[in-house]
Amino acid sequence: MSPNPSDDTSSPLSDPQAYELPLNQPATIQVGAERINDALADTSADTLPKLRTRYLWAIYITQLTLFIAFIVPIAFSLAIRVAQVAPDNRDAILALAVGLPGLFVVIGTPLVGMFSDRTRSRFGRRRPWLLFGSVLGLVGSATIALTGDVAGLVIGWSVAYTGYGIAASMLGTHLGDTLPALQRGRVMGILGAISQIAPILGISVAGALVASPIGLFLLPAGIAFVGSLFFILVMRDPKVNTPRPELKLSKVFEGFYFNPRRYPNLAWVWISKACVFLAISMSGLYGVYLLTTRLGLGPADIGALLATTGLLGVVTGIVGAVGSGYLSDKLKTRKPFLVFSAIALGASMIVSGTSNSVPQYIAGGLLLSLSIGVYGAVDQALALDVLPRDTDENGRFLAIIGIGSTLPQAIGPFAAGMVLALGSGDYTVVYIVGAVVAIAGALLIIPISAGRRADLDTHSVKVMR
The missing domain is CATH 1.20.1250.20 (MFS general substrate transporter like domains)
Structure with a gap:
C-alpha cells in the first residue's frame, strides 16, 4: 500500500465533510442521506492514488466502532445512567450532560483541525490527534462507568464526547487528505450507511446491559479504542515537511x-x-x-x-x-x-x-x-x-x-x-x-x-x- 502524502495545509474549515459530525441519533440519518447521495454522484479522477480495499475496510471498521461509542450514549445509555445516578433531577442533568460536551465539540474540533494542519510529527499530522481523541474517549467513558455521582458523570461524558469528536473529525480529515475523487462517492455512501447502522447495533447491545454501567459505557468505549488503535497502526499518514501554515485565530473566526x-x-x-x-x-x-x-x-x-x-x-x-x-x-x-x-x-x-x-x-x-x-x-x-x-x-x-x-x-x-x-x-x-x-x-x-x-x-x- 502506497503512502498518500498531502502537502495541502489549508485550514480544515475549508473541508466541510470533516466537520459533518452528527451530535445525536436523528442527525446521523441526515448525514447518511447526504453521503448516500454522494455515492450517486459522477466523480472524476485526480492525482491521488486509489486506496486499497483492505485500507478502506480499516476505515469502515473505525467509523463503525467510533459511532457506536459516540452516538449510542446520547440516544440511550446516558439517559439510563443519569436516571440511575440522580433519579430526582434526571431531566436537568441529562440536558447538561448532553449539551455541555456538544458545545466543546463545536468549538474544539475546528481548533484541533487547525493544530493538526500545523503538526510536523514523524507520526504524521492526523495520527497523533486521532490517538489523542481515542484516549480521551476511553478515559471519559471509564469515568462514567466507574463513578456514582453527577459531577463524575457530566465531566466524564464531556471528556469522552470531546475525544470522540476529535477522533471522528481526524478520520474525516484524513479522508480529505487521501481519498481520490474517483472513490469518494462510493466510500462516502458506505460511511453514510455505517453512520446510520452503528447506533442501532450499539443500542441493541446496550439494551441487554442496562444493569451494568461498565457494559453500558466501558464496553463500547473499549471497542472504539481498539478499532481506532488498529487503524492508527496501519494508517498511511507520512510526515509533512512543508512549512507550517501561519497560526491566525482571525482566520478561524472568519469561518464562523x-x-x-x-x-x-x-x-x-x-x-x-x-x-x-x-x-x-x-x-x-x-x-x-x-x-x-x-x-x-x-x-x-x-x-x-x-x-x-x-x-x-x-x-x-x-x-x-x-x-x-x-x-x-x-x-x-x-x-x-x-x-x-x-x-x-x-x-x-x-x-x-x-x-x-x-x-x-x-x-x-x-x-x-x-x-x-x-x-x-x-x-x-x-x-x-x-x-x-x-x-x-x-x-x-x-x-x-x-x-x-x-x-x-x-x-x-x-x-x-x-x-x-x-x-x-x-x-x-x-x-x-x-x-x-x-x-x-x-x-x-x-x-x-x-x-x-x-x-x-x-x-x-x-x-x-
Whole structure:
C-alpha cells in the first residue's frame, strides 16, 4: 500500500465533510442521506492514488466502532445512567450532560483541525490527534462507568464526547487528505450507511446491559479504542515537511460568520437550517424518559424498541433521500422538498410526543427519519445554489452553513431542558415546541430567492476537495 502524502495545509474549515459530525441519533440519518447521495454522484479522477480495499475496510471498521461509542450514549445509555445516578433531577442533568460536551465539540474540533494542519510529527499530522481523541474517549467513558455521582458523570461524558469528536473529525480529515475523487462517492455512501447502522447495533447491545454501567459505557468505549488503535497502526499518514501554515485565530473566526445583509439568501438558508436542527436535537433528548413514564417500558424494552425503530428508520430515511434527490433534480427545484421535510419533521414530533402506544411511537419515528432523509438529500444542493458568486470562498461559506447544523444540536439540549422546566415536567410540551421550531424552519425557507434556478444536480454535490 502506497503512502498518500498531502502537502495541502489549508485550514480544515475549508473541508466541510470533516466537520459533518452528527451530535445525536436523528442527525446521523441526515448525514447518511447526504453521503448516500454522494455515492450517486459522477466523480472524476485526480492525482491521488486509489486506496486499497483492505485500507478502506480499516476505515469502515473505525467509523463503525467510533459511532457506536459516540452516538449510542446520547440516544440511550446516558439517559439510563443519569436516571440511575440522580433519579430526582434526571431531566436537568441529562440536558447538561448532553449539551455541555456538544458545545466543546463545536468549538474544539475546528481548533484541533487547525493544530493538526500545523503538526510536523514523524507520526504524521492526523495520527497523533486521532490517538489523542481515542484516549480521551476511553478515559471519559471509564469515568462514567466507574463513578456514582453527577459531577463524575457530566465531566466524564464531556471528556469522552470531546475525544470522540476529535477522533471522528481526524478520520474525516484524513479522508480529505487521501481519498481520490474517483472513490469518494462510493466510500462516502458506505460511511453514510455505517453512520446510520452503528447506533442501532450499539443500542441493541446496550439494551441487554442496562444493569451494568461498565457494559453500558466501558464496553463500547473499549471497542472504539481498539478499532481506532488498529487503524492508527496501519494508517498511511507520512510526515509533512512543508512549512507550517501561519497560526491566525482571525482566520478561524472568519469561518464562523458572514454579512447577512450582503448575502441574504445564505442567511435564510443558515437560519432555516438552524431551526430544523434545533428541532431535531430537541426531539431526541427525552425519548427514553417519555417511553418510561408514558408507556411504562423498562430500559431493556426501550432499547429493543429504539433499535427496531432505528432499523426501520434507515429504510425510510434512504427512501426519502434517494426519492427526493431524484425528484428535485427532475423538477429543478429544492424549496418545496425542504418545506415538506420541515413540516413533516414537526408532525413527527407531535406524533411521538403524544404517543400512547408503541405503534404510534414507531410511526412518529418513521415519519421523523423520512423527513430527515428528504432534508439531508436536498438542503446541501440548495446551499450550493445560494453560495455567493462574487467570491472564491466556497469552503468557508460551506463550513459556516455546516455550523448551522452543529451549533443548534449543541444548544438543543439546553433549550429542551428549559422548555421542560417551564412546562412543569411534561415531555409532550418539549415535542410540541420542537414542532413549532421545525415549522418555523419551513417558513424561513420561503424567502430564499433561488427559485427554480437549481442548476446543480442533487446527486452531483461535491463538498470535499
